[in-house]
Amino acid sequence: MRFGVNYTPSVGWFHSWLDFSASDTARDLEAIASLGADHVRVFPLWPVVQPNRTLIRQQALDDVRTVVDLAGSFGLDVNVDALQGHLSSFDFLPSWLDSWHRRNMFTDPDVVASTGAYVRALAAAVGDRPNLLGITIGNEVNQFAHAPHPSPHGITPAQGHTWAAAMVAAARDGLEARLPSVASPDAGSGSRPVPLVTVAQYDAAWYDDAQPFGPEHAADHGDATVTHSWVFNGTAAVHGALGAGSVRHGEYLLQLAAAWNHRADRPNWLQEVGAPTNVVDVADAPSFTEQTIRHALDVQHLLGVTWWCSHDVSRSLADFPELEYDLGLLTNEGRVKPTGERFRAMAQQFGGRAADVRAAGVGASGVRASGPDVGLVLDDVRPDGSPAFGVRAECAPGGRFAAAWLALAEQHGRGPQVVLRSRLTDRALLDARGITTWVDVPGDVHHEPRSVAHPATMP
């Protein structure tokens, strides 16, 4: 079970890539290591690395590599995200995708080829570092695929699959360029872990039926299923900040996402979760942090929890949503905040890294070993097998399925695994998941449907 932190540089936020300072970075990473974290997630800015479609700046790649090495010197593994893309309400698309040069970022052949070239180059730049945890294609790139983005690059779900597959292949190509053993039948048998390749999405993938990137995109691509849990999405409004539905939201989203995994042992990664002070009182944030982590630990094959974020955004920087100035486990000056103390306590109690990160999820959370589970059935199809509609709205905060899951979770102490109705006949999968019985969502479940909020505040 891994504990990590999304690294938000204290000086200049992510604009610090423009003035990269190894010593500033080292100071930040030292503070993060002191929290008991075993890894960080780092975020190059796409337009800084690839300002022209055919110009990938070597210095930018070198800087990322330096960050990986600096992290290693503090005992931290590193996950590198490629396509930012979107961070804390700000979008960063290169000028060759903007204005007169606007083309669909997911489907235009030149754009996709060049985006892949960047992902490949970034992976190759860090692929040989022993502390590389993995490559994520980008931070919540699905935000760009549909409203409420102000100018979405609309696509079909099938186009989303094609794009995600291309990006994952590009990342693996890059890693293989530096790690020949990955391509060999002996992959993973060597002395060092094989870096993960992952695809990260914001929660509209599970909650918004109109979002082209859906649960299948999370479960079908890469080496782990990634979730980002933010209770400002309506959850806190329904349940209250410390209500069960809120402190179990990370757990719920992990279980919901895992329902689409084709393998029972596919790792599940809560790659972003935080205590946003627009809906969580500052005084409640440490408790929220601890309860969120404890509940997430009940999820099978949990790779880890990566908290958002390391450092508060400096008040010297303008225009961030107010909550971003208080999301850090550390103040902007690097002092440990009460949430940071609680995170550290959790990391010390439950942390411990697997030698091979790709296998880290297997048995990492022993709780599930205690016995077979009752699964809660999600009606992804109707009883007659025909397609169901509005499935994701049922799963959204306050939705009927979400309410039923929460009721079972509170009844049993831990949240149930989720079973797709379309896979109830896949006995091998059910057996592998330890699910021997299942229940339908009760007809009379009390629920409070809300429109899912997708504010500009999402990190």
Added chain:
Amino acid sequence: MRFGVNYTPSVGWFHSWLDFSASDTARDLEAIASLGADHVRVFPLWPVVQPNRTLIRQQALDDVRTVVDLAGSFGLDVNVDALQGHLSSFDFLPSWLDSWHRRNMFTDPDVVASTGAYVRALAAAVGDRPNLLGITIGNEVNQFAHAPHPSPHGITPAQGHTWAAAMVAAARDGLEARLPSVASPDAGSGSRPVPLVTVAQYDAAWYDDAQPFGPEHAADHGDATVTHSWVFNGTAAVHGALGAGSVRHGEYLLQLAAAWNHRADRPNWLQEVGAPTNVVDVADAPSFTEQTIRHALDVQHLLGVTWWCSHDVSRSLADFPELEYDLGLLTNEGRVKPTGERFRAMAQQFGGRAADVRAAGVGASGVRASGPDVGLVLDDVRPDGSPAFGVRAECAPGGRFAAAWLALAEQHGRGPQVVLRSRLTDRALLDARGITTWVDVPGDVHHEPRSVAHPATMP
């Protein structure tokens, strides 16, 4: 009379600010100086200097200052443009103006204040350099104010005036911070020239009645009236690349713009003009260059001609309009092209800098001293003094006024000055301009109206 070159860095184009190399820059500037140029115009990228609304990067300012000093070591003066903004089909707006943070860049109070802070900081960073020719608010920022920009920040003409005045004041504030004498009654009496502050617009200001920034914005703000002449705007289509209307287009635009000057001796600056090979055959480009410059020299109070551009864009960079790969006076490798040879011949024959650039226009072009002029009347108002409509369309390539001006120019050998009907009673201004008689546009003038093209190709 000044000859200059718009500096397009040979390595990495303007993305080179991300990897600033003094030696690459020095090599480029040495090649530019060899063309006989006395100044360059340089273009920081706005999002690189001011990535957050309240973060103006000192290193970026230092790099601009270094370029100014390097240019000085090659005998070159420098004009620094602030808001890029737009360059060669690519837009560069900072993320704090984009997407979730989109606000009107000309009217939002926070945006205008912060944009002014950048202009001020940039001016202050270079204000004490002895070879600073001036500060331009930005390259054709009026492109962002209206269609055909794909996502314009629409404003009224009055809002455009407020914004331009604020930016000019910010630039002057910055200069004064480094040049106390500018603020004193003795300004300009010292041993060094006072840098110019200017506002640059693309030609929709004179040709498109819907463009909020118009001729008044060019003539009312700053210290000189700036024009950018590009015959791909429909001119070459009407007249042919070497037709009189094309090789006189720079001259025409200078005269047209000068009609709005409130002082007869306000300098006029042809700040951008080039030989775009999408409409000018490569074989014709040297002749186009020479004829364009010779005709421009006939304009009264001409501050100078600044050619676009120094270096061809490297073929290693993607997505530029085809013409951009062949606009340089120098190849990307720095070899002088036939247009460069012709530019050099013109600079050697006609060049020569004034000690005080603010006074450079006065008498700089001696041709006008040869005698009084016949002015061509532009009907900015109807004969009864009521507002006229469609004035700018008449002035556009192929328009009735443009055709009449060209006919007179060809008849007399040089283009006539333009007189606004609304100012025919301002005898002092007419006297100062040397205009003793004027003629109306003939009723039967032959003209070929065209929609003015505003392609994404405009530099």
